[in-house]
Amino acid sequence: MSKARILIVDDEKNIIKSLKSALGREGYSTVGAESGEEALEKIDQAQYALVMLDIKMPGIDGIDTLKKIKQLQPELLVVMMSAHSTIETAVTATKLGAFNVIEKPFDLDKLLIIIDNALQYQKLQKQVSSLKDNVARKYQMVGQSATMQNLFHQIERAAPTESWVLVSGENGTGKELVAWGIHHKSRRREGPFIRVNCAAIPNDLIESELFGHEKGSFTGAFERKSGKFEQADGGTLFLDEVGDMSLSTQAKVLRALQEQEIERVGGPIIKVDIRVVTATNKNLAEEIKKGNFREDLFYRLHVIPIEVPPLRDRVADIPLLIDHFVAIQEAEGGIRRKTFTAEALERLKQHSWPGNVRELKNTVERLLIMVRGDNVTLNDIHTYLPDLSAPKDKSLKEILEEQEKSIIISVLKKNNGNVNQTAIQLKLDRSNLYRKLRSFGIETG
Ligand SMILES: Nc1ncnc2c1ncn2[C@@H]1O[C@H](COP(=O)(O)OP(=O)(O)OP(=O)(O)O)[C@@H](O)[C@H]1O
Ligand SMILES: [Mg+2]
Known part of the structure; x- marks a missing residue:
């Protein structure tokens, strides 16, 4: 990988020259500019990872150039250079967004370390912002229905308070998204959001998992470990599947929540500042x-x-959720987007979705992968999702009729279309069977 490109701005040609050769030896590519004006022009024309900027220059000086740079490219790293740097200029430059201020004449090793740090810092910033984007995408909740608008409203109301929230709902409805939404819109948003899946932790490990342990406090405790309560300090602790906690764990958790303090296994008592959001698909009253x-x-x-x-x-x-999942698949899985036809959407709307949004998400993913063309049609849905259950708005009578029809057809087929034979086998009157066949629109021999 080629190293970063650095712009060196100084009215003294010699400085540019010596920096170019020093940085060049380290593998950086460098470009020089002899004034603030020239620097701004160069920044406008090409991409730089970092700018070394002299403070004292004729024309627009370093500080004003810095201001302009930050207007144009707030993310661009700037390291200021100064022969008579006072604390004051250093403070001003830092406030304006300079990464660092170094004194001339510089110690070359120190300079290289500063540049390296600056670039590392930038790399981390980029990673953090891409992770934040991923998290935001992962937790984005879509919905325009009145039901969802009402849910969003409840989240908005609950979030800024410190009150504890219990989120309930069937599997795959989006409980985790709600929990995160509450955290994200709360005053604790800059703090951690720590999820504990209460159903997944074995009983004998739960105490150490939640409260942490000291090194050597039990066999296998090779290192000191902080528990989820401690990790959530200053943020939100999300106890997921809280209905699956054993009674003994419930007692311990209750104590910790009441006191807002925890005891590491084999260790001291620690105060924690947490807000608790829980979720369950069980009816806790029951x-x-x-x-x-x-x-x-x-x-x-x-x-x-x-x-x-x-x-x-x-x-x-x-339809909105489908669009959302198609976009996610495209962005994350590189899967080409497809359009769902109106009939296909209609069919999907009729499904009862026992697995809720998660089932829909998986369904969309499956269709995007399996279907060849640019469109997902009703036919594709029949082909790839034969097990979509009966549409929810059918009456029992209609469902029974459908089953009756398919049984009659299959028996009729087995008997090569012989109605008499079929009637005997199904223990039906022949005339009765004929009537059914007519009402089902089944043609016989
Ligand atoms: N309104 C929504 N908008 C976008 N995606 C959603 C929405 N609701 C749920 N999802 C997605 O559906 C999936 C299931 O959501 P989530 O994990 O929050 O459900 P859950 O209620 O916690 O389910 P379980 O009870 O099984 O734990 C996730 O991939 C989530 O991103
Ligand atoms: Mg969940």
């Missing part, structure tokens, strides 16, 4: 009745209840 969930814990957790509606109650959002 679980309490059955003796599986502590009532006192329930009352602590469900200060603000938010119910995420199943997808079948917001089918109007299905």
Whole structure:
């Protein structure tokens, strides 16, 4: 990989020359500019990773050039150089967005370290911002239906408070997105969002997982480890599948939540500052009745209840969700986008979606991969999703009729279209069978 390109701005030709050769030896490619004006022109014409900028120059000086650079390209790294740098100019330059100020004459090794740090810093910044984009995409919630607008409203209301929220809803409805939405719109947004899947942690590990442990506190504790409660300090702790916690864990968690302090296994008691958001697909009231969930814990957790509606109650959002998932597949999986025909969309709207949005997401992914053309048609849906269950708005009578029809057809086929034979086998009156065949529009021999 070729090294970064650096613009050196100084009214003294000698400085440019010596910096060019020093940086060139390190593998950087360099371009010189003898004034602020020239520098701005060069920045406009080509991309640089970093600018070395002299403060004292005739014409527009370094500070003014810096201001202009930050207007044009706020992300561009600028290292200021000065022969008589005062604390004051250093402070001004830093406030204006300079990465660093170095004194002339410079110690070359020090200079190289500063440049290296600056570039590393920039690299990390880029990584962080791309990770943030990924997270934002992953957690983006779409929906225009009244049901979803109502949900968004509840999130907006709950988020800025410090109150604890219990998110409930069927599998795959988007409970995790709601939990993250609450964190992201809260005052704790810059703090951590730590998810604990209560159903996935074995009982004997849960204490150490949640509260951490000291080195050597039990066999296998080779290192000190911080627990999820501690990691969430200053942010939001998301206890997912909270209905699956064992009673003994519930007791420990309740204590930690009440006191907002935790005890590392084999270690000290630590204060933590956390907001708790929980999610469950169980009916906790029922679980309490059955003796599986502590009532006192329930009352602590469900200060603000938010119910995420199943997808079948917001089918109007299905086309929008499909667009969203198509875009995600294109951006992340490099899968070419396709258009769903109106009939295909209609069919998908009729499905009952027991797996909710997650099922829809997987369905879209499957169709994008399997279907060849640019369009996803009703036919493709029949081909690739034969197991889509009965549309939800059919009556029992219609469903039974459909089944009856398909049974009759298959028996009729087995009997090579012989109606008598079929009637005997199905223990039906011959005239009755004829009537059914006519009403189903089935032609016989
Ligand atoms: N409104 C929405 N907009 C976009 N994507 C969504 C929406 N709701 C859910 N999803 C997506 O559907 C999937 C399931 O969502 P999520 O994991 O939040 O569901 P869940 O309710 O926590 O499910 P489970 O109970 O199975 O844990 C995720 O991939 C999520 O990104
Ligand atoms: Mg979940």
